[in-house]
Amino acid sequence: MVRFPDLAFDAALSEFAEDVVAGLSAQPRTLPCKYFYDARGSDLFEAITDLPEYYPTRTEIGILHDRARDICAQLAPGSALIEYGSGSSIKTEILLVAGDFAAYAPIDISPSAVDGAARRLRRRFPDLHIEPVVADFIGDFSLPASLDGLPRAGFFPGSTIGNFAPADARALLRRMARQLGPGAKLIIGVDLRKSPDILIPAYDDAQGVTAAFNKNLLVRLRDELGAEIDVDGFRHRAVWNARDSRIEMHLEATCPQTIRVAGHDVAFEAGETIHTENSCKYGIADFEEIARAAGWRALETFVDAGNLFSVRVLEAQ
């Protein structure tokens, strides 16, 4: 087990420890959602996407299946497909079959996710140049030099953009516009505002898979940072915040307790929570506004028959 003094030898662990101490010291207490995705977190996310309550994945896949040709018709032939937060790259295969791509660069913070996806896609598309990138897409990183000179199409599915508050979403989209360059396209999946009767079960399923995914953050604190923590002393909560149009995931202390991590003691009252994730839900026009302010022009918007989810094609100005 790694203890705090050892963390200085590992830059990634030190950053993890700093982010955890900063988040748990803040009020309200938070933990960054990017830390959900170690190998176990990536596997749990894949299990969530198969749950009957979790409508976003199957709905977005349905839209991509139905409209892949229309989507790809908006892209320059021979584009490099650059996917932010690619995970298992399951949705990508639909585009790769429908369109004309010279290269594919999956970008993810989870090495296990990109490695597994790249291995599978190389078998299925042996002529496609595939160059995986393990990076935090919020920070500075370079695209592979082998993509230089190719037209660019970004892909950002899964409504991962919803994990960012609107101002941060704008900043991230602006960075993508700069990284991909003028004239580049972006295919982005954006979840739509809908009844909490559909939203809450999607983020608090009957089998407890989302609860395990949320609590995996505490498991990582314990196993990777050597935190003294009673993982079972916290329970998963999903809350609809109507004012900010977002589902929030929290970990709620079921009794008074203290987490000791990286030399810090963080005391919790019973009922106090750690806010672990936001999933913002948008109306069609609200999101276009954010995209426009970030330097993207809306080309097409595709929505399923139930008005649950949208896939948009944008162009960088």
Ligand SMILES: C[S@@+](CC[C@H](N)C(=O)[O-])C[C@H]1O[C@@H](n2cnc3c(N)ncnc32)[C@H](O)[C@@H]1O
């Ligand atoms: C909601 S999942 C979506 C996965 C997949 N694109 C899909 O649509 O099913 C978010 C993905 O983004 C990755 N991710 C989250 N935050 C990230 C970050 N800051 N930098 C890079 N990847 C990140 C996670 O590892 C995960 O694979």
